[in-house]
Amino acid sequence: GAVVSQHPSWVICKSGTSVKIECRSLDFQATTMFWYRQFPKQSLMLMATSNEGSKATYEQGVEKDKFLINHASLTLSTLTVTSAHPEDSSFYICSARDRPAANYGYTFGSGTRLTVV
Amino acid sequence: QKEVEQDPGPLSVPEGAIVSLNCTYSNSAFQYFMWYRQYSRKGPELLMYTYSSGNKEDGRFTAQVDKSSKYISLFIRDSQPSDSATYLCAMTNTGNQFYFGTGTSLTVIP
Numbered sequence: 432g433a434v435v436s437q438h439p440s441w442v443i444c445k446s447g448t449s450v451k452i453e454c455r456s457l458d459f460q461a462t463t464m465f466w467y468r469q470f471p472k473q474s475l476m477l478m479a480t481s482n483e484g485s486k487a488t489y490e491q492g493v494e495k496d497k498f499l500i501n502h503a504s505l506t507l508s509t510l511t512v513t514s515a516h517p518e519d520s521s522f523y524i525c526s527a528r529d530r531p532a533a534n535y536g537y538t539f540g541s542g543t544r545l546t547v548v
Numbered sequence: 549q550k551e552v553e554q555d556p557g558p559l560s561v562p563e564g565a566i567v568s569l570n571c572t573y574s575n576s577a578f579q580y581f582m583w584y585r586q587y588s589r590k591g592p593e594l595l596m597y598t599y600s601s602g603n604k605e606d607g608r609f610t611a612q613v614d615k616s617s618k619y620i621s622l623f624i625r626d627s628q629p630s631d632s633a634t635y636l637c638a639m640t641n642t643g644n645q646f647y648f649g650t651g652t653s654l655t656v657i658p
Contacts, residue, residue, distance in 0.1 A: 437591065465646075472556055474648040475592070475636070524591045537646070539584075539591035 433529030437540025454525035460505035461527035554649025567624040571637035
């Protein structure tokens, strides 16, 4: 089946530093990738939609200058959390549509646990 | 009102029990309904999907959608300890934006 590889699986960083999270579609081309954030016992919150070769579309309330998204190729999207602060600590998950004709065909990455200290 | 409501649990059942997980929603335009399973510290994996109303069965899992009541269910028969996870419902009308429930934490006790 389709696989979305997400790295790193966990990262601890100091407050004020930047962290990059990578999301790769391994056996399919993903023109669109989605980035979510998940807090404990809460739903997945869509942060932005990443389109290959164009600027990402951010959801309301998500700071585009803080959460930089790059989708330079059909198989790679990155999320960079800039000047991270403890409140940015969360579980970040990407997903991509692996079946273009299906509205349910989304594969998720394994997630990245970010802890900012 | 949230788009999707899901009881977070936690739900604890003995092995072999029948588990019922539910979500309600407010947007009548939703057409695609999904259930994801998420193990601790992992991304969600698609378990089942249903289009519009009706039932769908896959092994021990049955998904039901009642669009008239805006209510969806996932039933797990003969539950196993390996079913212990958080189950998220999700729905969409266009496939471009998904709405997720908060997830229900399930523990199956051997």
